[in-house]
Amino acid sequence: MKVCGPKLSLCCLVLSVWGIVQLTLMGVFYYIEAVALLEDIPLDESHNETTVFNIEEFKRMAQLGYSQVGIESVTLIEDAAEEKAANGKDFLQVTTKNYKAIASNCWIAATMYFVTLLIAVSQCVWAQRIQRAAQEKLEEEGCEDTK
Amino acid sequence: MDLMAYTMYTVQTIPKSPDKAGLERAGQLALNPQVNDFQRRYVSEVRRCSEMERKLRWVAAELPVPAAPPARPPPRNLSAREVNILEERIDYIESEIQEMTRNARNLKADYLSLNELKILIEKMQTLFEDHDAHRKISASIHVKQANDADGDIGHLGFIAGVVATARVPAFEKMLWRISHGNIFFKQTRIEKPLLDPFSGHQLLKSVFVVFFHGEQIKMRVKKVCHGFQATLYPCPATTKEQHEMLAGVSSRINDLEVVLKQTEEHRRLVLAGIAHDISTWIVIVRKEKAIYHTLNMFSMDIVKKCLIGECWVPKQDVYIVQKALENGVKQSGSPIPSILHHVPTNEIPPTFNRTNKVTKGFQNLIDSYGIASYREVNPALYTIITFPFLFAVMFGDVGHGIIMTIFAAVLVVFEDRFMKKKSDNEVWNIFFGGRYIILLMGIFSVYTGTIYNDFFSKSINAFGSSWFNPYDNLTLIEKTMSLAPEDAYRDYPYPYGMDPVWQITLLLSVLIELTDDGFNFLSFCHSHFRKPEAIFLQYMPQIVFLLLLFWYLCILMFVKWIIYSAANSDPAYTSLCAPSVLILFINMMLLKPTEAVEPCKPYMYTGQEALQNAFLYIALLCVPVMLFGKPIHKMMVGRKRTAYQNGVEGGDQQEDEADSEKINWGELLITQAIHTIEYVLGAVSHTASYLRLWALSLAHAQLSAVLWKQVLKIGLRGRSYYNAITLYVVFAIWAFFTVAILVVMEGLSAFLHTLRLHWVEFMSKFYDGQGYAFAPFSFAAILEEEEEEPLTVESKDANNSPPDRY
Numbered sequence A: 001m002k003v004c005g006p007k008l009s010l011c012c013l014v015l016s017v018w019g020i021v022q023l024t025l026m027g028v029f030y031y032i033e034a035v036a037l038l039e040d041i042p043l044d045e046s047h048n049e050t051t052v053f054n055i056e057e058f059k060r061m062a063q064l065g066y067s068q069v070g071i072e073s074v075t076l077i078e079d080a081a082e083e084k085a086a087n088g089k090d091f092l093q094v095t096t097k098n099y100k101a102i103a104s105n106c107w108i109a110a111t112m113y114f115v116t117l118l119i120a121v122s123q124c125v126w127a128q129r130i131q132r133a134a135q136e137k138l139e140e141e142g143c144e145d146t147k
Numbered sequence B: 001m002d003l004m005a006y007t008m009y010t011v012q013t014i015p016k017s018p019d020k021a022g023l024e025r026a027g028q029l030a031l032n033p034q035v036n037d038f039q040r041r042y043v044s045e046v047r048r049c050s051e052m053e054r055k056l057r058w059v060a061a062e063l064p065v066p067a068a069p070p071a072r073p074p075p076r077n078l079s080a081r082e083v084n085i086l087e088e089r090i091d092y093i094e095s096e097i098q099e100m101t102r103n104a105r106n107l108k109a110d111y112l113s114l115n116e117l118k119i120l121i122e123k124m125q126t127l128f129e130d131h132d133a134h135r136k137i138s139a140s141i142h143v144k145q146a147n148d149a150d151g152d153i154g155h156l157g158f159i160a161g162v163v164a165t166a167r168v169p170a171f172e173k174m175l176w177r178i179s180h181g182n183i184f185f186k187q188t189r190i191e192k193p194l195l196d197p198f199s200g201h202q203l204l205k206s207v208f209v210v211f212f213h214g215e216q217i218k219m220r221v222k223k224v225c226h227g228f229q230a231t232l233y234p235c236p237a238t239t240k241e242q243h244e245m246l247a248g249v250s251s252r253i254n255d256l257e258v259v260l261k262q263t264e265e266h267r268r269l270v271l272a273g274i275a276h277d278i279s280t281w282i283v284i285v286r287k288e289k290a291i292y293h294t295l296n297m298f299s300m301d302i303v304k305k306c307l308i309g310e311c312w313v314p315k316q317d318v319y320i321v322q323k324a325l326e327n328g329v330k331q332s333g334s335p336i337p338s339i340l341h342h343v344p345t346n347e348i349p350p351t352f353n354r355t356n357k358v359t360k361g362f363q364n365l366i367d368s369y370g371i372a373s374y375r376e377v378n379p380a381l382y383t384i385i386t387f388p389f390l391f392a393v394m395f396g397d398v399g400h401g402i403i404m405t406i407f408a409a410v411l412v413v414f415e416d417r418f419m420k421k422k423s424d425n426e427v428w429n430i431f432f433g434g435r436y437i438i439l440l441m442g443i444f445s446v447y448t449g450t451i452y453n454d455f456f457s458k459s460i461n462a463f464g465s466s467w468f469n470p471y472d473n474l475t476l477i478e479k480t481m482s483l484a485p486e487d488a489y490r491d492y493p494y495p496y497g498m499d500p501v502w503q504i505t506l507l508l509s510v511l512i513e514l515t516d517d518g519f520n521f522l523s524f525c526h527s528h529f530r531k532p533e534a535i536f537l538q539y540m541p542q543i544v545f546l547l548l549l550f551w552y553l554c555i556l557m558f559v560k561w562i563i564y565s566a567a568n569s570d571p572a573y574t575s576l577c578a579p580s581v582l583i584l585f586i587n588m589m590l591l592k593p594t595e596a597v598e599p600c601k602p603y604m605y606t607g608q609e610a611l612q613n614a615f616l617y618i619a620l621l622c623v624p625v626m627l628f629g630k631p632i633h634k635m636m637v638g639r640k641r642t643a644y645q646n647g648v649e650g651g652d653q654q655e656d657e658a659d660s661e662k663i664n665w666g667e668l669l670i671t672q673a674i675h676t677i678e679y680v681l682g683a684v685s686h687t688a689s690y691l692r693l694w695a696l697s698l699a700h701a702q703l704s705a706v707l708w709k710q711v712l713k714i715g716l717r718g719r720s721y722y723n724a725i726t727l728y729v730v731f732a733i734w735a736f737f738t739v740a741i742l743v744v745m746e747g748l749s750a751f752l753h754t755l756r757l758h759w760v761e762f763m764s765k766f767y768d769g770q771g772y773a774f775a776p777f778s779f780a781a782i783l784e785e786e787e788e789e790p791l792t793v794e795s796k797d798a799n800n801s802p803p804d805r806y
Helices: A006-039 A055-063 A088-146 B018-026 B043-062 B080-129 B132-146 B165-178 B215-227 B239-295 B315-332 B357-369 B380-395 B398-413 B415-420 B426-433 B435-452 B474-483 B500-527 B532-563 B581-590 B608-647 B655-660 B665-689 B691-717 B723-766 B779-788 B790-796
Strands: B004-012 B156-164 B184-189 B205-213 B231-233 B299-301 B306-314 B339-342
Touching: A006 A088, A006 B723, A088 B691, A088 B723, B043 B080, B043 B239, B080 B156, B080 B205, B080 B231, B080 B239, B156 B165, B156 B215, B165 B184, B165 B205, B165 B215, B205 B215, B306 B315, B357 B380, B357 B435, B357 B723, B380 B398, B380 B435, B380 B691, B380 B723, B398 B415, B398 B435, B398 B723, B426 B435, B532 B581, B532 B608, B532 B665, B581 B608, B608 B665, B665 B691, B665 B723, B691 B723
Parallel strands: none
Antiparallel strands: B004 B306, B004 B339, B156 B205, B156 B231, B184 B205, B299 B306
């Protein structure tokens, strides 16, 4: 039953909790961005040229005040942006797909951390039980000696 | 900071007064040692207690299992009779255990020799059986028996014994040499190591037999054996005798084993019986010793048969002390009451700051630099806020702040449990002791993190519409800092002169520095309010100097923010024309006129040039005031006094007072010059020093960004579902590095810099820190101190005998 000692299991417990919380949130954010981007695709003709379109282009467009670009809740676009896309529409579509893939990866990892959490909790409880038993045994011996 | 009163109280002499203990429990006194240790009255009692403690400690060491600390509440103090009884009991226990140990050792020694003898005999049998010598020996022995009277005929005698295996070669060589080769040496090793009762080690030994010819050689061999610490045993020659001896030895060994076991049992029982009480006894003895030690500090007034003691008491607590005294008098039932009254004195009282568990950490930080002089302003009060705030400016990140806050919150919520578990781990103790500091630091970091918009290096845009026209209003500017990191702020179409994100932390740091200076001055004023000349001649010029130069810089920055905006219609005031404040400031100091490019104006507002020059000159004027002000003042005061003295003939004023007021011009000027230079240079260097706030915050932001990009991004890269596993692993690695590098390392670094900023740039300006701490008598402190250093406490007393074990 024993996989790891009390300290390691406590560490794993903390890490699992943190992992679950953060990865779930990250998944949510990436998903939101995908939805937002999808909704605000600028189906503007001018951006269907066949110039190479990447994230730099995108940012420049945004800074020039292109009001149709979607709102970002967190600056996660660098993680998801496609390096090279044929044109503007392509860029946005592939980027959206990337966002969704990342989001699902995050959630899967969160579930894996949940499993780790269960294991860590069981290890912690088990370690505590052993410690308590050892303490009781010590007290018993002490009482016997003085009799 | 509490007012201290110097009081004196008299106590009737009783062999041991319980009132003293009662007072100590009130915990409010600190006694002044006055007399030499050896002359004090209670030296013998202290020595007795010391002895008892030593014995108890030795007995505690003999226990097989370390004794548990006394869980019950500490017992009441014992009367003199009970102390005597305890002492006797301890003596008895000690002698009993010593005797038992001695007996056990003797028994073990006997056991060892018997074992050796048995092994010897067994080995001898083998030695005799399989060698020709056996025949020779028996033959010679028979010859000897036949020719008893004839001692001349060569007969072979032998000596058998046991020696350490390591010495056998040297032993053999020695024997060879002294006997000129006329001996016959045979040895075999004993396989099983034997237990030495004295040292407790296992020894490897060998059995040896030496056959020789003649009495002289026998003497020599014996001497050699003695030199090599070999034990000789009488071994019978014939087999039959050997068998008999063997049987006898075996039975004796068995008996001895039984006895040994019983002794061990008995000893264990006795020790177990004591184990329960020993901790309580040790505590009692230590308390007694501490009480006697303190009683020694009283001086003895033989005429009135009472003890007089002088001590410092906080003025507020005087009535507590009086009540404790009354209680003690009632308890001891003595007819004479104890008296407590104030004594006016010129000595400097100790400094006492009341702290609770929250403020204690901060007070420790200040006290490490120097304990405040009596009645000086205690900076610990606003350190509670400024320290975490400065830390947070350098550490600002919401994610890391949350980690810190949670960690500190766990420590605080479960602090009772942690306090019971006394740990030896210093690192843990340091962290636990500073838990409130860490908690505040974490909370403030979360706050600055939201201002910097940094969440594990990612920014959160809650207000929307950040991508267009970011300079609409100020709040949006803060939130749109998200554009700046790593991104091309170079892409900003409207250069702002200096980057907004850089300016904010830069401005922050300068602002903070000047607020701190403001605090400085307030504190200084408060500390020295009785000395107006110090304020006017030293303080005003300092503050004016600082005001005119550095606060003006801040004002310029504010003006620039307000006046220049992209939406302004006046072409001279658009953001294109916003001048660099730094360059303006440098030009001001160097008295250089700035050039302008049309349509921008060279200055921000009309009359700026004239105003700046005026400020500069006034600031420069402050310097000689700082330099010469105080000495001139002293000189004038001195002159007035000497004039007065000369006017009044033979005044009552003493000689030494006039001498101490004599002006040493050189020294005074030099000190003042040093102070002035220190201050002027310090003003510039300290202001620049606060820029570390900016530097560290930048470093932190960049580090966390790098960590995200290089580590976590790997996990986010793949597009298939199997990349979730990589994400799982990568996240663990990223979390580990975040905690290890960003929280722990950066946190410690920011802590250190904050501490340095406080100590050097802040406190050096006004803090005197020459006080000494108020250390009231308290049992808990003494018990803890004694647990850590038992030896030094012993050596304090007259009893210099080393703790002898047996």
